[in-house]
Each structure stands twice: as structure tokens, then as C-alpha cells.
Amino acid sequence: MTTRIDSRFAELAREGRAALVTFIMGGDPDLETTLALLKALPAAGADVIELGMPFTDPMADGPAIQAAGLRALATHTTLAKVLKLAAEFRKADTATPLILMGYYNPIYVYGVPRFLTDAKAAGVDGVIVVDLPPEEDSELCLPAQEAGLAFIRLATPTTDDARLPTVLAHTAGFVYYVSITGITGAATPDYSKVAAAVARLKRHTALPVAVGFGVKNAENAAAIAKVADGVVVGSALVDALRKSLDANGHATAGSVAAVTDLVREIAAGVRSAAHQPA
Amino acid sequence: MKLENPNSFRTGPDERGHFGIFGGRFVAETLMPLILDLERHYEAAKKDPAFHAELNNLLTHYVGRPSPLYFAERLTEYLGGAKIYFKREELNHTGAHKINNVLGQILLARRMGKTRIIAETGAGQHGVATATACARFGLECIVYMGAVDVERQKPNVFRMNMLGAKVVPVQSGARTLKDAMNEALRDWVTNVEDTFYCIGTAAGPHPYPAMVRDFQCIIGEETRKQMLAAEGRLPDSLFACIGGGSNAIGLFHPFLDDRQIEIYGVEAAGYGLDKAHAASLAGGRPGVLHGNRTYLLMDADGQIEEGHSISAGLDYPGIGPEHSWLKETGRVTYLSATDDEALAAFQLCARQEGIIPALEPAHALARVIEIAPTKPREHLLVVNISGRGDKDIFTVAEHLGGM
Numbered sequence: 103m104t105t106r107i108d109s110r111f112a113e114l115a116r117e118g119r120a121a122l123v124t125f126i127m128g129g130d131p132d133l134e135t136t137l138a139l140l141k142a143l144p145a146a147g148a149d150v151i152e153l154g155m156p157f158t159d160p161m162a163d164g165p166a167i168q169a170a171g172l173r174a175l176a177t178h179t180t181l182a183k184v185l186k187l188a189a190e191f192r193k194a195d196t197a198t199p200l201i202l203m204g205y206y207n208p209i210y211v212y213g214v215p216r217f218l219t220d221a222k223a224a225g226v227d228g229v230i231v232v233d234l235p236p237e238e239d240s241e242l243c244l245p246a247q248e249a250g251l252a253f254i255r256l257a258t259p260t261t262d263d264a265r266l267p268t269v270l271a272h273t274a275g276f277v278y279y280v281s282i283t284g285i286t287g288a289a290t291p292d293y294s295k296v297a298a299a300v301a302r303l304k305r306h307t308a309l310p311v312a313v314g315f316g317v318k319n320a321e322n323a324a325a326i327a328k329v330a331d332g333v334v335v336g337s338a339l340v341d342a343l344r345k346s347l348d349a350n351g352h353a354t355a356g357s358v359a360a361v362t363d364l365v366r367e368i369a370a371g372v373r374s375a376a377h378q379p380a
Numbered sequence: 381m382k383l384e385n386p387n388s389f390r391t392g393p394d395e396r397g398h399f400g401i402f403g404g405r406f407v408a409e410t411l412m413p414l415i416l417d418l419e420r421h422y423e424a425a426k427k428d429p430a431f432h433a434e435l436n437n438l439l440t441h442y443v444g445r446p447s448p449l450y451f452a453e454r455l456t457e458y459l460g461g462a463k464i465y466f467k468r469e470e471l472n473h474t475g476a477h478k479i480n481n482v483l484g485q486i487l488l489a490r491r492m493g494k495t496r497i498i499a500e501t502g503a504g505q506h507g508v509a510t511a512t513a514c515a516r517f518g519l520e521c522i523v524y525m526g527a528v529d530v531e532r533q534k535p536n537v538f539r540m541n542m543l544g545a546k547v548v549p550v551q552s553g554a555r556t557l558k559d560a561m562n563e564a565l566r567d568w569v570t571n572v573e574d575t576f577y578c579i580g581t582a583a584g585p586h587p588y589p590a591m592v593r594d595f596q597c598i599i600g601e602e603t604r605k606q607m608l609a610a611e612g613r614l615p616d617s618l619f620a621c622i623g624g625g626s627n628a629i630g631l632f633h634p635f636l637d638d639r640q641i642e643i644y645g646v647e648a649a650g651y652g653l654d655k656a657h658a659a660s661l662a663g664g665r666p667g668v669l670h671g672n673r674t675y676l677l678m679d680a681d682g683q684i685e686e687g688h689s690i691s692a693g694l695d696y697p698g699i700g701p702e703h704s705w706l707k708e709t710g711r712v713t714y715l716s717a718t719d720d721e722a723l724a725a726f727q728l729c730a731r732q733e734g735i736i737p738a739l740e741p742a743h744a745l746a747r748v749i750e751i752a753p754t755k756p757r758e759h760l761l762v763v764n765i766s767g768r769g770d771k772d773i774f775t776v777a778e779h780l781g782g783m
């Protein structure tokens with residue numbers, strides 16, 4: 103199957119540049135703001151959008167994304183509402199790939215078949231579920247594949263050559279390379295190591311490789327865009343949004359611009375990079 | 381949901397770490413290679429007589445095992461029914477059953493060449509045990525503890541500091557055990573190279589639930605021998621409190637296939653099962669958290685809810701996956717006791733036996749107080765006194781008006 107994700111990466115490869123993958127948390131700080139952000143992101147330079155499904159216990163996320171999830175939950179965001187948000191976005195934008203990202207428990211409780219049906223109907227293209235390694239593929243990865251949704255897997259510096267084939271076996275859309283061992287929003291990666299890691303992944307898969315964790319500005323993004331097929335930015339955007347909120351944690355007139363301005367800056371970095379993935 | 385009764389209750393988990401639908405490995409990819417490596421090392425250690433010899437030597441001369449099986453004569457008389465025995469885990473070095481598991485895991489960490497140990501702790505008992513073992517072997521030790529628990533379990537924080545461990549107060553979430561576990565997992569994801577995560581209860585991703593259980597099974601194995609020596613036969617019923625459930629699974633497991641034996645696990649009912657509590661089995665549903673599928677306290681949307689118990693060691697919103705399976709197979713009966721019932725049992729035990737139990741086993745005692753009088757005098761009942769109450773005296777004093 104060819105999804106919007108495949109088409110978008112193929113299109114950008116023809117243009118000779120990396121994709122900018124942007125993450126925002128569904129419902130942070132409220133659903134209206136998220137919808138406005140979703141609508142504004144593609145024009146600001148986002149090529150792929152990851153929409154977070156908030157969870158109380160995001161074990162692999164740093165303080166920025168954890169706080170975003172708690173803000174979303176404080177305004178009563180649920181998985182059902184995030185799916186509705188996706189459907190709203192899709193009404194106006196039929197081209198930008200939309201990926202849901204989160205943890206397994208809310209999906210498990212919602213019911214896997216119901217989740218896949220509703221996500222597909224909402225125009226979602228793929229899912230990233232942080233706490234489902236290939237050892238638990240039968241839970242969601244294989245059913246997602248059957249439903250026509252890409253299950254995007256994370257590969258990390260600890261994923262050695264022996265394990266890579268297992269990790270990549272049922273991955274679709276792209277491979278999300280986590281450039282550091284650590285939580286989201288942590289240290290900036292060592293770019294020479296990133297290039298070597300992307301090259302290593304490319305020996306095992308024909309899928310595009312997007313690199314995330316630690317991208318904070320145009321310069322970081324350009325360095326990664328040089329060697330990878332995609333640059334993922336999340337914590338920096340979520341942090342920009344947080345800084346725009348008022349004292350009560352509510353969105354302000356400047357909230358959407360706070361995020362899109364940063365996306366524009368990072369997109370310029372991505373576009374400035376001569377694209378030469380290994 | 382009722383699962384089929386197996387031929388043996390002692391063969392789990394399967395090779396993928398599942399007890400029925402429970403257990404498994406639900407962790408970020410960064411951790412998976414490490415968890416697989418741990419599993420390989422544990423399997424090798426299990427077959428290595430040198431590993432067992434070193435562990436047994438420590439358990440005997442450092443921990444003080446075997447812990448006695450004590451006939452609680454005055455309590456038996458007072459309740460007027462079953463003959464009550466205490467398995468005295470509170471006499472262990474560091475004051476609870478936690479040290480049994482920690483020593484096993486620390487020996488394993490040494491075999492794996494890990495130099496930095498992290499742990500999470502609720503009441504502080506597991507933190508103290510980990511800090512102790514790290515001091516004993518000269519390993520760096522970092523203990524994550526919810527900021528609320530740091531406040532209410534100060535004696536244990538002092539102990540950990542004296543033992544050279546670094547206690548990190550966790551400010552996220554409700555600042556209790558669940559959040560401490562999240563923070564420990566974050567540390568582990570960041571420091572996979574040199575760090576060993578010493579989990580304190582029979583939960584988490586496979587192989588932890590099985591490994592922790594195996595290290596705690598010494599409680600039940602000793603109880604079997606000791607009861608045979610004392611009474612010439614096996615006990616008729618077993619009682620233990622359940623937070624994550626490591627002391628309980630340690631006592632229960634060696635008896636699971638003796639089907640005539642009644643087995644009772646007691647969860648924390650807090651203010652009551654219709655109010656704030658920490659009884660995952662009585663008030664929760666199956667879900668996925670902290671690396672395993674198990675019963676969890678959560679809302680309709682799958683968001684995890686905070687547990688409440690007067691005992692910081694029991695207010696975890698989950699439970700070890702093997703207990704979830706034992707509940708659904710019906711082999712173990714799971715009950716609960718409220719804060720008030722635990723406090724009453726705490727006082728009764730102190731006054732009748734001169735033993736101040738931790739608030740955790742006081743929950744198990746609360747159900748013993750209720751059930752023992754309904755049994756005949758020849759009924760042999762064992763309750764696991766999993767820890768001593770020194771750490772809880774301030775909490776209890778506060779509830780009972782300063783004493």
C-alpha cells in the first residue's frame with residue numbers, strides 16, 4: 103500500500119531535501135488550540151505531523167512533553183477527542199501525513215480494532231507507540247498493518263545489527279531513529295554519530311530514516327537534514343507553546359504563532375541543508 | 381473473565397514472559413536490548429551453582445536467614461480460632477523481605493559488569509535494601525522516591541543517605557511510587573550502558589516479575605520446611621499483603637500446587653473501595669503500564685489513577701502480573717483492608733505479641749483477625765510479617781493522636 107507518508111517522502115526525495123516532522127500534543131492546552139496549530143503547521147513548513155495522544159505516565163518522555171500531556175489531560179482531552187481532532191484536520195488538508203504518537207494503554211482500553219477503524223476513518227496515516235517493541239507486535243503493529251496504517255518503529259543507539267532486522271520487520275512509512283539514549287528533549291546528539299547510524303540503518307532498510315530527539319533550532323535541524331531523510335522536532339515546539347500560555351495555563355493570542363514561528367525557522371534550516379543521506 | 385485452570389500453577393511465565401494474558405514486555409526500544417541481555421544473564425545465573433552459593437551465603441550470614449516461623453500464641457488465644465504463625469521477614473537485615481530480592485539482583489548486576497544501580501521506592505524499604513547491598517559491594521546507588529513519600533518516610537531517607545545512596549525526590553505526578561518508577565525508567569533509558577535497574581517488586585517487564593518472585597520464593601520454601609518441622613504437616617491457609625505483591629508471591633508460590641491450601645492476598649482499601657484506595661484487583665481493570673499488562677487503577681480513557689493507602693508501600697496503582705493471573709484462575713483469593721482496619725490490626729499485634737509490624741503486613745493481619753476466629757483450632761494459618769513498623773511509627777502516631 104502507498105500511504106500519504108510514502109508519497110510525501112518520495113516527493114521530498116525528488117526535491118532533494120529532508121522532511122520536517124513536527125510533533126504537537128493533542129489537547130495542549132486545549133483542543134481548539136491544537137486544531138488551529140494543526141491547520142497552521144503545513145504552511146509554516148511542516149511536511150509530516152505527529153499528533154500526541156496524552157498519557158499520564160509517559161515513561162520515555164522528558165519534562166516538556168510530559169507536562170504537555172498533563173496540560174491536555176487537565177482540559178479533559180481523551181483519545182476519542184484526539185481522533186476527532188484528526189478528522190477535523192483531514193477535512194481541510196488531504197495531503198499532509200498525520201501520525202498519532204503515544205503510549206499503549208489508552209489504545210488498549212479504547213480497544214485495538216475500534217481504534218484502528220476510527221483512526222483510519224479520521225484520515226490518520228500511521229501510529230507510533232513508544233512502549234510496543236517488536237516482541238509485542240501482535241498487540242497493535244500487525245493489526246495496524248492489516249488495517250492499512252503504518253506502524254512506525256523507533257530504532258535507537260542500543261539497537262544493534264543483530265536486532266535491527268527484528269525491529270525493522272514490520273515497520274512502515276519511515277524509521278524513526280532516536281539519536282540518543284535518553285528521554286525526549288534531552289541532550290543534543292553527536293552529528294557524526296547520527297550520520298553513521300543513518301548509514302547503518304540504510305543497510306538494513308529501504309525506508310526513509312527520520313532522526314529525532316534533541317533538535318532545538320535551525321542549526322540542529324540543518325545538521326541532521328544533511329544526513330537523514332527527515333528531522334523530527336517535538337519538545338522544542340511544545341516548549342515554545344508552553345511559554346506562550348498565560349499564568350493560568352490558557353492559550354493566548356500569540357500561542358499559535360509561537361509554535362509556527364519556530365517551525366518556520368527550523369524549516370529554513372532543513373531546507374538550507376544540502377541533502378546527502380548515506 | 382475466568383481463565384482455565386492449569387495443571388500446575390508454578391510453570392509460568394511462558395517464554396515471552398506472559399502469565400495468561402498478563403505480563404509481557406511493554407517498554408521503549410532503547411531498553412529492549414538491555415532487558416533481553418538481563419534475561420540471558422539471569423537464565424545463566426539460575427543454572428550456575430556458584431551464583432546460588434554466593435547468594436545463599438549472603439542470605440544466611442548477612443540477612444540472617446532463615447527467618448523464624450513464630451507461633452503467635454497470644455494472638456491465637458485472643459482470636460480463638462486458627463493457630464496463627466508469623467513468618468518473621470521483619471527480622472531480616474534492613475527490616476523487610478526486600479533484601480532477599482535485592483541481593484539476588486545486585487549479584488546479577490555484578491555478573492553483568494554494571495557499576496551504577498538505580499531503584500524506585502515507595503515506603504523506602506526497597507530503597508534501604510538497595511542502598512545496603514550497594515554499600516556492601518561498593519556500587520553507586522541512586523534511589524528515586526516520590527517527594528510525598530520522602531516526607532512521610534523520613535527515617536528511611538536518613539538510612540539511605542547514611543548508606544551512601546543518593547535519594548532523588550520525584551516531583552512529577554502525585555509524587556509517590558508510580559512517579560518514582562517512571563523517573564527510574566527515564567534514568568535507565570538515559571544511562572543504559574552502565575546502569576542496572578533493581579526493581580523492588582514482582583512487576584515490570586519480563587523477566588522482572590519472574591526473577592523477583594524467584595528471589596522471594598525463599599519465604600515460602602522456608603515456611604514449608606518450618607511448618608513441617610513444627611506441626612508435621614503443611615499449613616491450611618496463607619496470608620500476605622499486596623502492593624506490587626513480591627512478599628506475597630514469595631510466600632504463595634511454593635504452595636500454589638497444594639490445592640487444599642487456602643491462599644489470601646490482601647490489598648490496600650485505603651479510605652474504602654468506593655473511595656480512594658490502592659486495590660488494583662478489586663477496583664481496577666487489565667491495562668498496560670511500567671512494562672507489563674496487569675490490573676491497574678485507571679479512568680475510562682485508560683489514564684492511570686493514583687492509589688491511596690496509609691501505607692506508602694502499598695499505594696501503587698498496579699500489581700505484579702502473576703497476581704492478576706492467579707486472581708483470574710481463582711487460585712488465590714484477593715481481599716482488601718482499609719487504612720482504619722490496618723491501624724487496628726497494627727495496634728492489636730503490637731499489644732498482643734510485642735511485635736510492631738509495618739503498616740503493609742498490618743493489612744494482611746486485618747483479614748487474619750476477621751477470618752482466624754471462623755476456623756477450627758487445628759487450622760494452621762501463616763501470615764507473612766513482611767516488614768517491621770519502625771518506619772511507620774510517625775505515620776501511626778499522627779493518626780492515633782500523637783500517642
